[in-house]
Amino acid sequence: MGLFGSLDISASALSAERLRMDVTAENLANAQSTRTASGGPYRRKEVVTEATGDSGFAGALASARASGGGPQGGVRVSGIVEDQTPNRLVYDPSHPDANAQGYVSMPNVNPVTEMVDLISASRSYEANVTAMQTSKQMFTKTLDLLR
Numbered sequence: 650m651g652l653f654g655s656l657d658i659s660a661s662a663l664s665a666e667r668l669r670m671d672v673t674a675e676n677l678a679n680a681q682s683t684r685t686a687s688g689g690p691y692r693r694k695e696v697v698t699e700a701t702g703d704s705g706f707a708g709a710l711a712s713a714r715a716s717g718g719g720p721q722g723g724v725r726v727s728g729i730v731e732d733q734t735p736n737r738l739v740y741d742p743s744h745p746d747a748n749a750q751g752y753v754s755m756p757n758v759n760p761v762t763e764m765v766d767l768i769s770a771s772r773s774y775e776a777n778v779t780a781m782q783t784s785k786q787m788f789t790k791t792l793d794l795l796r
Contacts, residue, residue, distance in 0.1 A: 654722070655784040661701070661723030662777045668726055669696045669770040673763050680758040683746040690746075691756040693732035701725050732757055 672694050679691040702722040734757045742751030 656781055658723040659777045659781045659784070661725060663774060663781075665696070665698050665724050665726050666770045666774040666777065668729075670767060670774070672696050672729060673767045673770060676758050677760060677763050677767075680756055680760055680763075682756060683744070683753055690736050690754045691758065692736075693734070693756065693758045694729050695732055696726055697728045697730055698724050699727045 676693050682691040685691055700722070701724065736757050737755040738752045739755050740751055741747055741753050744753045747753050
């Protein structure tokens with residue numbers, strides 16, 4: 650791993666967590682949207698992430714021997730998928746999107762789940778900011794030793 654590899658890893662995680670927060674905010678904003686451009690109710694979205702680079706100690710060691718540096722790691726967003734859980738049916742015959750029986754198909758968004766996801770993404774973001782600050786302090790101390 651190069652000198653700034655730890656910063657690259659944390660930066661990739663910061664980007665992924667920021668996208669998770671954006672998607673969660675979108676889910677919360679559309680929790681009551683019964684009609685979208687595609688015609689049906691809003692579908693909850695989730696961010697899918699995956700590790701990049703070699704994983705585990707053996708992969709890191711093999712990569713370090715082969716390239717003289719360390720593994721390129723981090724995380725990347727592999728996609729945003731729609732949650733396939735069924736929509737909720739709510740009885741409201743006065744709603745404009747109600748069916749013949751008076752039920753409205755509401756989005757499959759649970760605000761409690763979304764808030765937990767938002768807190769989780771926020772804490773992960775904070776942890777990566779702390780990791781970047783620690784790396785920065787280590788670089789500064791190293792440069793001070795070299796003076």
